[in-house]
Amino acid sequence: MDFAFDARTEELRAKLLAFMDEYVYPAEQVAHEQRERAASPWETVPVVEELKAEARRQGLWNLFLPDGGYGAGLTNLQYAPLAEIMGRSPQLAPTVTNCAAPDTGNMEVLAQFGDAAQKKQWLEPLLAGEIRSAFAMTEPEVASSDATNITTRIERDGDEYVITGRKWYISGAMHPDCAIFIVMGKTDPDGADLRRQQSMVLVPRNTPGVTIKRAMQVFGYEDHYHGGHAEVIFDQARVPVSNLIGEEGGGFAIAQARLGPGRIHHCMRLIGMAERAIELMCRRAVSRSAFGKALAQQGVVQNWIADARVAVEQVRLLVLKTAWMMDTVGNRGAHTEIQAIKIATPRTVVGILDRAIQLYGAGGVSQDFPLAELYAGARTLMLADGPDEVHQRSLARRELKKYL
Numbered sequence: 248m249d250f251a252f253d254a255r256t257e258e259l260r261a262k263l264l265a266f267m268d269e270y271v272y273p274a275e276q277v278a279h280e281q282r283e284r285a286a287s288p289w290e291t292v293p294v295v296e297e298l299k300a301e302a303r304r305q306g307l308w309n310l311f312l313p314d315g316g317y318g319a320g321l322t323n324l325q326y327a328p329l330a331e332i333m334g335r336s337p338q339l340a341p342t343v344t345n346c347a348a349p350d351t352g353n354m355e356v357l358a359q360f361g362d363a364a365q366k367k368q369w370l371e372p373l374l375a376g377e378i379r380s381a382f383a384m385t386e387p388e389v390a391s392s393d394a395t396n397i398t399t400r401i402e403r404d405g406d407e408y409v410i411t412g413r414k415w416y417i418s419g420a421m422h423p424d425c426a427i428f429i430v431m432g433k434t435d436p437d438g439a440d441l442r443r444q445q446s447m448v449l450v451p452r453n454t455p456g457v458t459i460k461r462a463m464q465v466f467g468y469e470d471h472y473h474g475g476h477a478e479v480i481f482d483q484a485r486v487p488v489s490n491l492i493g494e495e496g497g498g499f500a501i502a503q504a505r506l507g508p509g510r511i512h513h514c515m516r517l518i519g520m521a522e523r524a525i526e527l528m529c530r531r532a533v534s535r536s537a538f539g540k541a542l543a544q545q546g547v548v549q550n551w552i553a554d555a556r557v558a559v560e561q562v563r564l565l566v567l568k569t570a571w572m573m574d575t576v577g578n579r580g581a582h583t584e585i586q587a588i589k590i591a592t593p594r595t596v597v598g599i600l601d602r603a604i605q606l607y608g609a610g611g612v613s614q615d616f617p618l619a620e621l622y623a624g625a626r627t628l629m630l631a632d633g634p635d636e637v638h639q640r641s642l643a644r645r646e647l648k649k650y651l
């Protein structure tokens with residue numbers, strides 16, 4: 248295994264680091280102020296559009312997409328350190344480089360499983376950053392970590408599919424530019440094979456019968472930059488049968504394919520969040536004193552910082568190994584590692600952020616520093632894209648199988 252950065256990665260890293268320093272970090276406060284003055288909290292603020300144009304001009308655009316025909320054509324190992332850098336400013340950097348979830352996963356699905364017409368209509372404007380998208384699987388009424396529970400119906404009626412169901416926590420759906428949903432539902436709810444009952448269809452947001460009911464919160468945050476997380480009702484929404492992605496019964500398999508890269512991207516960005524937390528911890532520790540000495544001189548603070556450094560190095564190595572395996576043996580072959588990082592990274596980073604918040608005192612839970620919002624975001628990743636326990640169960644089963 249060789250995790251050394253190659254020449255292309257080094258070049259992109261240098262460019263991205265400079266872009267972060269020159270444009271992204273200074274824009275954090277500007278974006279916040281612009282949002283406070285905006286007519287609607289969901290409106291795209293001008294600084295985001297300016298940064299998008301600059302990122303695109305600099306070639307820092309669609310870096311996530313391994314398909315060179317559509318995106319940058321980077322391997323997972325090449326993309327990992329770049330996603331980590333973006334994760335240091337998770338609200339802005341992924342968005343302005345067109346590397347934000349859920350659009351990334353949706354573009355991957357369309358690039359991999361979409362037909363020519365679907366690519367033309369939806370993938371091309373997504374790649375250009377002209378529209379946004381959402382992925383609608385989770386339902387409030389059923390335990391959605393088990394996708395076989397999904398109840399949304401996709402019924403064929405002549406040349407159309409009729410979609411009926413209720414979804415929630417649909418990321419991106421509050422964004423005014425969100426034009427298209429990839430909806431997971433059942434075309435064959437009584438089918439013998441539980442994993443062939445589901446299909447995926449493209450549902451334009453303006454389809455009659457589609458209602459964005461409300462914005463769901465995350466510990467009170469609404470995640471405006473990512474287009475929030477909506478509850479969405481599909482009440483007999485009709486789309487042409489040509490909106491099916493892949494084949495009927497193929498929804499489960501597409502969902503699995505979508506989640507592999509998505510999970511590693513989340514982990515890469517989480518490591519960037521942890522690096523930001525360590526930096527903030529150190530800055531605070533050297534600049535504030537209590538009981539006659541700098542916080543940095545307290546043994547307990549030194550332990551927090553040392554433990555954080557060790558933990559970040561550990562998960563980064565595991566994430567790089569996973570990226571390397573995905574590149575060399577494929578996503579299926581790297582299944583155990585993908586699950587391992589999805590379990591290890593959020594909990595490690597949540598722990599680091601928790602101690603960083605402690606070090607900042609009341610400031611840590613305030614809106615004046617990014618720690619509270621970073622914590623909220625990291626904590627959700629112990630649930631989203633599969634709760635920890637589901638990954639633990641599946642990983643343990645594979646491990647135990649060797650002894651049965």
Ligand SMILES: Cc1cc2nc3c(=O)[nH]c(=O)nc-3n(C[C@H](O)[C@H](O)[C@H](O)COP(=O)(O)OP(=O)(O)OC[C@H]3O[C@@H](n4cnc5c(N)ncnc54)[C@H](O)[C@@H]3O)c2cc1C
Nearest residue numbers: 382383384385390391392416417418627631632633634636
């Ligand atoms: C911020 C955020 C954004 C999201 N974005 C999207 C999105 O864009 N699109 C979308 O479709 N969904 C999205 N989700 C939903 C997310 O994917 C689901 O919450 C997740 O899959 C879990 O489903 P659930 O909430 O129904 O929990 P449930 O399935 O009800 O599970 C609840 C708990 O039960 C336990 N549990 C479940 N199964 C097992 C098991 N096998 N063994 C042991 N314990 C178990 C776990 O502790 C789990 O947390 C998002 C969620 C959040 C918080």
